[in-house]
Each structure stands twice: as structure tokens, then as C-alpha cells.
Amino acid sequence: MSENTEFGSKLGLIAATVGSAIGLGNIWRFPAEVQSNGGAAFLLVYIICLFVLGIPVMLAEFSIGRGGRGDAISSFTNIVPGTRWRAVGALAILATYLIMAFYMVVTGWTLEYLWFSITGELYQGATVSNASDIFGARMNDYLHTDAAPIIASCLVIFINIGVLLGGVQKGIEKLSNLLMPILFIILVGLCCVSLSLPGASEGIKFFLKPDFSVINGEVLVSGLGQAFFSLSLGMGILITYSAYYPAHTRLTQTSVIVSLVSLFVSVLMGFIIFPAVTSFGLGGESLAGETLVFATLPEVFLRMPATRIISALFFLLLFVAALTSTVSTGEVAVAYLRDHFKMKRTRAVIISLLPLTLCSAVCALSLGSMPQLQIMGKSIFSFLDNITTQFMLPIAALGGSLFIGWRAPRSILMGQLTNGGTMKSGFAHIALWLIRIVAPAGIITVLLWPVIKDLF
Ligand code: PHE
DSSP: OHHHHHHHHHHHHHHHHHHHHSHHHIIIHHHHHHHTTHHHHHHHHHIIIIIIIIHHHHHHHHHHHHHOOSTTTTTHHSTTOOOOHHHHHHHHHHHHHHHHHHHHHHHHHHHHHHHHHHHHHGTOOOOOTTTHHHHHHHHHHHHSSSSHHHHHHHHHHHHHHHHHHOOHHHHHHHHHHHHHHHHHHHHHHHHHHHTTTTTHHHHHHHHSOOGGGOOOOHHHHHHHHHHHHHHTTTTTTTHHHHHOOOOTOHHHHHHHHHHHHHHHHHHHHHHHHHHHHHHHHHOGGGSSSTTTTHEEEEEEHTTTTTTTHHHHHHHHHHHHHHHHHHHHHHHHHHHHHHHHHHOOHHHHHHHHHHHHHHHHHHHHHHHOTTTOOOEEEEEEHHHHHHHIIIIIHHHHHHHHHIIIIIIIIIIEEEHHHHHTTTTTHHHHHHHHIIIHHHHHHHHHHHHTTHHHHOOO
């Protein structure tokens, strides 16, 4: 019996962590990054970053959370009282907030596409022969209507507020755990359809046959950023989650499973999108970015039976996957405000989420009818995406690894990695070395690559 309950709780724990990790990062952002960073070479960089840097950083964050048993900031000070390293936690929370601003916009698109699928508007007049023009144009038109994308992202924020106020986030998580297997099945189905398209092999070549000459500083830092974004690293989320892990949870095993599941979903998306892109001849510059998935997937749906039903189901599931990520993140902010400022729940929810409506509206407009909303030559949407994933997440991840590896008493990290000495320490010594040396050195090398490369 006790075996069963232990298994149950372990699965629940991994499911919750996977639930927060799997989201738009894998399904929407990954294909777009592969597309704009030269294909297979990016995939390779991403996989190396995931395993060599992502897993050690995840272990570091788990150790901070379970060792400190607090939120993203107080976990640091619980381990070393009064430490300035708590700034790392603050940076992570700030990064997550900025990510939310554009994440809500994309979640709004999934909601809108769910609606378009139900009403049939998305597929109106689309046939297999004219589809590639139609879906690209539809996404563009949609982005350039002032109100619709803003309304959609505000709606998403209000749904988040409702869930957090109603205290039903556990319910959403359960729902998501129930629905995620269906999402996997749909993804596998889409993958089969895509792979059987005429000309699919070109897309597979783009996705799997690396052209090493395209690897430059930009590709390296994008791969690192994508690995961290998709694993929710440097966001303070995993620190907060692992504070609730029981003492016997095997951190290493958990981090490997979470990373493998995340990689699996991303790669599946690659096998869906790129055969479709080459087969339909999409792939033009205008589709290289954020809109890629939204313009390509409907084409694949069009070639399946029951197009509208599958399409609606897919966007519904994607919406739920995104919602579990945003709600769990919202809860992190709310918990922080309640603990530190003794705020009432309602107030904490409103204060943390309401300003996001404005930020998201600005992001949405910068992609659509107000392209002049730019910072350093990029739309505000892309600017926030770049500055968080390529700069803030890696720095926060670096800070976390340095803190637990060097600043915190060594016994804390060793204790976490061996579950208080109850597990063999052989692997823990390797992990210790990965956290102290390999992860920090790797992150610094990638961030400083443009400078380092000129030294040789
Ligand atoms: N890993 C998440 C994803 O892929 C990233 C994320 C988590 C973003 C929580 C926002 C909030 O979608």
C-alpha cells in the first residue's frame, strides 16, 4: 500500500513539474527558434545546452528550493541568512514577469484560434491548394486588427485572475494532467500526417542535418535561452515548486525525466512543423518568427479528417497547457506578496496580474498596428523575448548555480543530492562538479562568446 501511495505522489510531483515546464515554449517557441537559427545546427546546440547546462542548473534550483524551503527569494536567505544572493531570486521573478507580458499575448492567440476553429472562420474558403496563402494571411490580418489580440490577451489575464481568486489552481493542474496525454496523442497524429506529406524529406533534412557553418554567437545564446525557457529555469518557478518536494524525492532522476519529456515534445513539434513548411512552401521571411506555428498547423489540420474538431481540440489543449504555466507562475507572485507584505489574497492577485494587461497590450500592438513600438530596432514583443531568454534567465541560472555551489555550505548541496546521505554519493560528486564548474563555465562562455572568439 505504502508503495502505491509513494508512487502516486512521485508521479504527481513529476507531473506538476512537467506541467509547468511543458507549454508554449515547446510548442510555439521552439519551432520558431529552429526556423530562424538555421535548423539542425540550432537543434544540436539546444540539446547540448539542455543536457550539459540545463540539468545541472535544474538540480541547483531544486537544491535551493528544497534546501531553503521558501519562495524564490527567501529560499536563498533561509540557506545563508541575510545573503545578498537573494538578488538572484529577485532577478528571476522580474524575468518571469516580463515573460508573462508576451506569453499572455500568445496564449490569447491560442484562445482566438480555438474560437476561430469552433466557428469555422479559420477554415472558411481554404482548400488544400490555396491554403498556404490563406493561413499566413489570416494570422497577419488577425495581428493587425487593433482590438482583437488585445482583447484576447486581457481575457486570458482575467481567466488567470479568476482561477487564482477562486483558488482552483489545483483543479486546473489536475485537469491539465488529465488532458496532457490527449495532447501527446494529437501531436503524434499530426506528426504522422506531416511526415507523409509530399516533400516532407526536405523539412526533415532542415531539422536534422546540421550545417555547422551557421553556428555563431547568436545561435549559441538562442539555444541556451530556449533550453532554459523550455525547462522554466532562471524563473524562480522550480525553486518555489521544489520547496514542497518531500525529502525522499530523487532530484537527479526528476530533473532527467522532466528534461527528456520537454525535449521529446519539442522534437515532436519539429517533425510536425518542418515537413509541413517545406511541403507547403511556406517558410518565407514573413513567417520565420512568432507566427510560424499558427500559420502552419492549420494546413496540417486541413489534411486530416474532422479538421475543425481536431483543430479546436488542439488549440483547447494548448490553451490549457499554457494556462497551467501562467497560473502556477501567478501563484508564485501571489505567494510572495502575501508572505512578505501580508497582503490579502484578492489584493495580491489584483496587484500582481492587473498591470500585466497594459504590458501585454503594448506587446500585442508592437507586433500589429503599432510597429513603431520598438526598443533597439525590435518590436517590444521581440525585445522582451530576447532580453529575458538571452540575458536574464542565463544570469539568474548562473547566480543560482554559483550560490548553491560555492556560497552555500557544501553540506547543503551534498545533502540535497544524496537525500541526506541516504543515497550513494558517487553520482552526487559528478553532479556537484557539474553544478560548480561546468554549468557556470558553460553559461559564461556562451554569453561572452563574441568576445572570447576574438581572442583566438
Ligand atoms: N517552460 C514554460 C513553457 O515552455 C515556460 C514558462 C513557464 C513560461 C511558466 C511562463 C510561465 O511554456
